[in-house]
Amino acid sequence: MNSLDKAANPNDGYGNGSEGNKLEKNTKDKTYFNSVHNYIESSAAVRIPQKVDKPLIKLKDVWKIYQMGDVDFAALKCINLDIFEGEFLVVLGPSGSGKSTLLNLIGCLDLPSKGDVFLDSKDISGLKESELARIRGQKIGFIFQSFNLIPTLNAQENVLLPMEFQEDNARKAKERAVYLLELVGLSDKKQNLPSQLSVGQRQRVAIARSLAVNPPIILADEPTGNLDSNTWHYILELLYKLNTKEGKTIIIVTHELEVIKHATRIVYLKDGKIEKIE
Ligand SMILES: Nc1ncnc2c1ncn2[C@@H]1O[C@H](COP(=O)(O)OP(=O)(O)OP(=O)(O)O)[C@@H](O)[C@H]1O
Ligand SMILES: [Mg+2]
Numbered sequence: 001m002n003s004l005d006k007a008a009n010p011n012d013g014y015g016n017g018s019e020g021n022k023l024e025k026n027t028k029d030k031t032y033f034n035s036v037h038n039y040i041e042s043s044a045a046v047r048i049p050q051k052v053d054k055p056l057i058k059l060k061d062v063w064k065i066y067q068m069g070d071v072d073f074a075a076l077k078c079i080n081l082d083i084f085e086g087e088f089l090v091v092l093g094p095s096g097s098g099k100s101t102l103l104n105l106i107g108c109l110d111l112p113s114k115g116d117v118f119l120d121s122k123d124i125s126g127l128k129e130s131e132l133a134r135i136r137g138q139k140i141g142f143i144f145q146s147f148n149l150i151p152t153l154n155a156q157e158n159v160l161l162p163m164e165f166q167e168d169n170a171r172k173a174k175e176r177a178v179y180l181l182e183l184v185g186l187s188d189k190k191q192n193l194p195s196q197l198s199v200g201q202r203q204r205v206a207i208a209r210s211l212a213v214n215p216p217i218i219l220a221d222e223p224t225g226n227l228d229s230n231t232w233h234y235i236l237e238l239l240y241k242l243n244t245k246e247g248k249t250i251i252i253v254t255h256e257l258e259v260i261k262h263a264t265r266i267v268y269l270k271d272g273k274i275e276k277i278e
Helices: 018-025 029-042 099-106 129-139 155-164 170-183 199-210 229-244
Strands: 057-068 071-083 088-092 114-119 140-143 217-221 249-253 265-270 273-277
Touching (some): 071 099, 071 273, 088 099, 088 229, 099 249, 140 199, 155 170, 155 199, 170 199, 199 229, 217 229
Parallel strands (some): 140 217
Antiparallel strands (some): 057 071, 057 114, 265 273
């Protein structure tokens, strides 16, 4: 049982048992976040070492070319990048430099026009959509710039969605959805549709959904853009904890200096090219 799973246990002493009841009584976000902060702080302060022998994700001479009428537009130009298990990789670059395009390729949402993308040493570049979908479902949690919540499903149903394909036990899946919504401070909004949530709350549902199947890789595209500072500090801590304590590989597009501070490496993109990595 990893510490994220432990946190789902009502009697684990991580703020979800008797303390959890206290939390429910006090629904103020600030109190909730302080409590989660303590939960994060109380985890063993040992960083799971990165595995640097072979890359978890490898992009080899990757191009993404969009056809716009008669004109070809190269959104990514000959990208070579190795990403290792346990990295907290920040992608930086001006608007239009190819950051979201890069994340979509890493996340098997799109295929390169030229070049190869390897995940766990497997070349995904030639796979069929059904195979890509299976890999995405097992390995990758997405936090999109535009949330991509299903408007006709409530918060809990949105979080349950990725588990419907993976989890045979409906009761366990529901418990996890309830727990994840609690983790992002939305226990009282389970039944709300996305249209009945604030922008920050929608983003938190999207984050809960990204953790649904406990994926080893989390891709986040400007996840803190629409959040107030309290909420995004919490989200940042959660991502950082998932990285340092559970060894999840995080790849995040952000301009927030506080996030960049946590990076194991920073990839700078400009005009579809990697300008530098540091
Ligand atoms: N489907 C598409 N068809 C044509 N051009 C596209 C398509 N998707 C993206 N582009 C172009 O590719 C370039 C890179 O887009 P991308 O969304 O990756 O940028 P970004 O770095 O994520 O920008 P932002 O910071 O504004 O989100 C842009 O110039 C964009 O107009
Ligand atoms: Mg983008």
